[in-house]
Amino acid sequence: MSLPILYSFRRCPYAMRARLAILAGGARVELREIVLRDKPAAMLAASPKGTVPVLVLPDGTVIDESLDIMRWAFADDDAGAPDLALIAANDGAFKHHLDRYKYADRHGGDPIEHRDAATRLLDPIETRLTGNRYLGGGCATITDLAIMPFVRQFAATDRHYFDALPLPALHTWLAAHLASDAFAAAMLRLPPWRPGDAPARFPSHKALDLVPPASG
Template identity: 40%
Template structure:
């Protein structure tokens, strides 16, 4: 069976999320690192959205996409991989209540926190007066995560779930917007959680840098 092809950008939080899902599922895949200023025509043929991540399932190397399945949303990639293989039970498949909680916290991250985070990053860059406002908006979600982590080591329990990895790339960004403020902010549990995540060997593998695929035509087999 042909290994899936993942078009990915190293520091895009959505691409990081997709890679985290594939690595935790131990799903082999061929990484094609891209540069958004020079998007491969093969990626555009697979997904017109023109942004990463894009996962291509099937034999796309023959120049045709007949019978090829494309997954171009990061959460869908995570859940596709983990539904095929979930050695850590990140989906909490034996706990319907936990599944509902996982879905809820990811939904709040995706539909509320990310938009506020983008505005927070933008206002910080331009020293906009709105910076404090958007940080306050972000903190409404961050405070909820802090409360969760005061009860458990992870967002929905005492072991990681897919929610931890789906949200990780965005909390990583949040912590970097104003590092000085973040380090003294009243979120010690979140800092502990993030530090632990970033120190994991798995995260180091996920964040490894590879040369752009278009430069050398070289794919990298990962996830094994």
């Protein structure tokens, strides 16, 4: 039986959270790493908007929104209902300011102004994590996996600045994710996919041994 096909780009935070959810939810896919400047025709035929991630199910159904892929991955797993308001703030205002901070040369404006605005949007996450290991309590859920890749990107833009922020719970939460076997498994390096390549199963059997499914 053929596996669902996931078109992905390793460093994209949207694709990253889809891969993390597939790992945590216990799903299996064929992973196709793409090059953004040379997107494969098969991916564009499935999803003409041309953004990753794109999941193509064996029956031809296409899921090309990262949160919908996460829901698909967790369909048979009690991972807790996602906090849609917190995710919306991440995907909306936080991502807006993050892009203008990290990629200031593309957007213009003052990157420090956008950095400071993004920093203020981390306060609700710090509040939620104070006294809790994860955003949903004691276990990682869709909400954690959806937001973490963007906080990681923010932190990596200026690590000295981020490390100096008075957000101890957020620092602990991010460090735990980045040190996890799940993150290492999700960030595997693959050569760009080409038609005719042997399928790359994700997660591999080794990753399945390392990464237990999340629970709510």
